[in-house]
Amino acid sequence: MPRRSFAEFACSLARSLDVIGDTWTPLILRDVFLGVDKFNDIARDLGVSRALLADRLEHLVREGVLGETVYHQRPRRVRYTLTDGGRELVPILVALTQWGDRWRSGGEAPLEFTHECGASLDAEVACGDCGRPLVAESIAARPGPGGRMAPGTVVIAERLTREGT
Amino acid sequence: MPRRSFAEFACSLARSLDVIGDTWTPLILRDVFLGVDKFNDIARDLGVSRALLADRLEHLVREGVLGETVYHQRPRRVRYTLTDGGRELVPILVALTQWGDRWRSGGEAPLEFTHECGASLDAEVACGDCGRPLVAESIAARPGPGGRMAPGTVVIAERLTREGT
DNA sequence: CCTAGCAAGTTCAGATAATGAACGCAGCCC
DNA sequence: GGGCTGCGTTCATTATCTGAACTTGCTAGG
Numbered sequence: 426m427p428r429r430s431f432a433e434f435a436c437s438l439a440r441s442l443d444v445i446g447d448t449w450t451p452l453i454l455r456d457v458f459l460g461v462d463k464f465n466d467i468a469r470d471l472g473v474s475r476a477l478l479a480d481r482l483e484h485l486v487r488e489g490v491l492g493e494t495v496y497h498q499r500p501r502r503v504r505y506t507l508t509d510g511g512r513e514l515v516p517i518l519v520a521l522t523q524w525g526d527r528w529r530s531g532g533e534a535p536l537e538f539t540h541e542c543g544a545s546l547d548a549e550v551a552c553g554d555c556g557r558p559l560v561a562e563s564i565a566a567r568p569g570p571g572g573r574m575a576p577g578t579v580v581i582a583e584r585l586t587r588e589g590t
Numbered sequence: 591m592p593r594r595s596f597a598e599f600a601c602s603l604a605r606s607l608d609v610i611g612d613t614w615t616p617l618i619l620r621d622v623f624l625g626v627d628k629f630n631d632i633a634r635d636l637g638v639s640r641a642l643l644a645d646r647l648e649h650l651v652r653e654g655v656l657g658e659t660v661y662h663q664r665p666r667r668v669r670y671t672l673t674d675g676g677r678e679l680v681p682i683l684v685a686l687t688q689w690g691d692r693w694r695s696g697g698e699a700p701l702e703f704t705h706e707c708g709a710s711l712d713a714e715v716a717c718g719d720c721g722r723p724l725v726a727e728s729i730a731a732r733p734g735p736g737g738r739m740a741p742g743t744v745v746i747a748e749r750l751t752r753e754g755t
Numbered sequence: 756c757c758t759a760g761c762a763a764g765t766t767c768a769g770a771t772a773a774t775g776a777a778c779g780c781a782g783c784c785c
Numbered sequence: 786g787g788g789c790t791g792c793g794t795t796c797a798t799t800a801t802c803t804g805a806a807c808t809t810g811c812t813a814g815g
Binding site: 431435436437438439440441442443444446447448451452455456458459460461466467469470471472489507510512513514515516517518519520521522523524525526527528529530531533534535536537538539540541542544545546547548549550551552553554555556557558559560561562563564565566567568569570571572573576577578579580581584585 | 596616624636637699710713716721725734743
């Protein structure tokens with residue numbers, strides 16, 4: 426649970442960060458994706474405090490990123506699963522992992538991924554339209570339909586609006 | 591600064607999160623990318639506490655994600671810029687923003703991006719080899735050259751090794 | 756029946772980090 | 786000189802994280 430809610434921010438990045446914007450949450454999601462989906466297993470895998478894990482799992486379920494599969498009633502025992510929304514986060518987490526491979530692990534990947542096409546996976550963010558890999562220089566921003574002046578984008582909104590006129 | 595350093599984790603995701611794994615850092619990087627690159631501007635834009643911002647900026651510079659361009663000596667005044675490593679994070683942040691557009695903002699993007707190809711940008715994570723968009727189901731994991739048994743991947747390492755044999 | 760063990764939390768005291776407001780400080784503008 | 790700008794720093798308060806122990810409901814073994 427982030428220290429502050431970004432719900433009122435007119436910014437989808439902030440809203441995403443409300444869900445996965447902390448140190449442990451992405452690791453929890455990765456674990457669930459890799460099949461480490463039970464409370465004790467995740468706690469042991471990550472070495473995270475149980476209180477925090479319980480808190481985060483509840484948050485992720487409430488936010489619709491994780492779902493629960495009951496495998497034992499009374500006492501209720503649950504496997505955590507990725508929802509559709511959660512599954513859409515996986516490629517982003519893989520891309521972030523590979524950024525870490527390149528810039529933090531000296532190119533030596535602790536974990537390698539393979540794609541169903543058979544290749545050792547190199548995840549890249551591409552333009553859905555022209556298909557070319559995205560680089561920062563090729564991207565521009567402008568206010569969208571959901572945009573408005575609100576905390577989190579005060580200065581940005583000013584500038585983009587000014588530039589647009 | 592996360593509550594705990596993940597440096598000893600044999601996991602590039604954890605190492606990435608050591609750099610950008612908190613609530614404010616990705617927003618700071620987005621601001622710098624969008625040209626909001628001075629201390630006061632970022633502080634005002636995000637409404638973040640100045641102590642935290644100073645801390646994070648220093649951290650990001652130390653980690654090589656941001657650089658400084660001195661625009662005034664004595665007193666030293668600086669614009670923050672993205673390094674090569676930092677620029678490679680931008681597409682990932684855009685992808686995360688658009689995940690938020692889809693799942694948190696009801697499809698109404700507060701901020702829209704355009705690609706140099708002319709299209710309204712739809713950032714997707716694709717396989718660098720076959721070019722198809724990545725979905726969670728098409729990805730498998732196996733231990734890589736940098737892998738070892740260490741905190742953060744205890745259970746995962748066990749399982750992947752067992753499966754591999 | 757008794758004891759041990761397991762899985763998934765919960766509780767709690769102490770440590771750490773975040774917040775918001777005020778302060779410092781160097782130079783610039785008039 | 787006096788006020789302003791820009792970038793921090795300091796500080797008290799509040800919120801969050803940690804690690805260890807505890808709880809609860811059930812199952813397995815003897």
